[in-house]
Amino acid sequence: MDARTTALATLIACRKQGAWADGALKEQLHRSQLSRRDAALATRLVYGVIQNKMRLDFQLQSLVKSDLKKLQPVVLDILRLGLYQITDMDKIPASAAVNEAVEQGKKYAGRAAAGLINGVLRNAARQKEQLPQPKTLAVRYSHPEPLVTLLREAVGEELLEPLLESHNELAPVVIQRNPLAISEADFLAALREAEAEASPHPWQKDAWILTHAGSLSKLPLFARGGFYVQDPAARLSVTAAGLAPGMRVLDVCAAPGGKSFAAAMDMEDTGSIVSCDIHPHKIELLAKGAARLGLHSITPCLQDGSAFRPDFEKAMDAVLCDVPCSGLGVIRKKPDIREKPLDGLARLPEVQGRILENASRYVRPGGVLLYSTCTILPRENQGVVDAFLACHGDFHQEPFPVPAALGAGNDGAMTLLPPLHGTDGFFICKLRRDT
Structure with missing residues (x-):
């Protein structure tokens, strides 16, 4: 063929x-x-x-x-x-x-x-x-008119056309090196041996952009647990949480596992990470991914993100809450999203708010609640956070460090856009629970 x-x-x-x-x-x-x-x-x-x-x-x-x-x-x-x-x-x-x-x-x-x-x-x-x-x-740019209107409301007239244009580009393949499994020198040598062209990502540590690599799962380095695939925006969301070795972390909507893998690497595979998802087949994939990467601190768990677990209450140093969303930040990777009906999107903030509300109950005093989505719609992003904060005076937004290439600081929340940052469209908000 x-x-x-x-x-x-x-x-x-x-x-x-x-x-x-x-x-x-x-x-x-x-x-x-x-x-x-x-x-x-x-x-x-x-x-x-x-x-x-x-x-x-x-x-x-x-x-x-x-x-x-x-x-x-x-x-x-x-x-x-x-x-x-x-x-x-x-x-x-x-x-x-x-x-x-x-x-x-x-x-x-x-x-x-x-x-x-x-x-x-x-x-x-x-x-x-x-x-x-x-x-x-x-x-x-082959976007249905209602979607264009929605995106215009989200980013404004000036950024609209660059955003639509970016959706019609092939997204770069970005892999994250597993520093617990392989040194940078051996990693690059293995890529050269496999004749895979790699260049360092401009601002994300341990991230490499691959070209002409073919099927990634066929690379010998993949079987060795030398890397996993993750967009730099998603990786940044884990970095923003400020994880440290020995912490107890909960990843509420964990599949396919990238954020849990990143958390384990930031924590040097110590402490514990409970990685939850509602779908059994996704939990199985996550477990296989963790095993391939040699990560022992991850415990996959079949769990609905909106259902309360009393044994998790106020037990976590950090909770990663990457909620289901409209996915309008990843149109360049999933171009068929643009053809999906928009009717159901209005219900998403309520679902997202319910998951965030539930996740907040697991954060210990002084701990971190990290909310993220792969959409750029304000109502699913800052809108959900604002509604949550209005009912939870014991949480506040906390600024987090970002690479200089991404510009000035933030107030604890940040939206990344393909035409501005070269990443997926992504929202990150760091919340801290008062002590």
């Missing part, structure tokens, strides 16, 4: 099964056993098509006489895939993109459909510079 076939199979799975692109792609890459180079191409194609779907359809409609909705769904998948290569991937000859699309058309939809695909994409290649460009931000 080649890169384009893998990409098409992923797009079909997303459409038919409603699968998330990242999970569907991971499954297809595992099946296809592509080289690193081809895996990178397949990834670029899948994300590129999903990230630019509205714009691609806008341009295709100028090339197809009938309504796009009347086409076989797989034909539309193939047309989008072909047009994306023609318009956005200069290193791929248009003839190669067209020919491959025609072959896919023959295989999946028959000769008549292949003829249509051939005509449309050859026209697109000839008219590349004259293809219509969308005037609205929504179509230009």
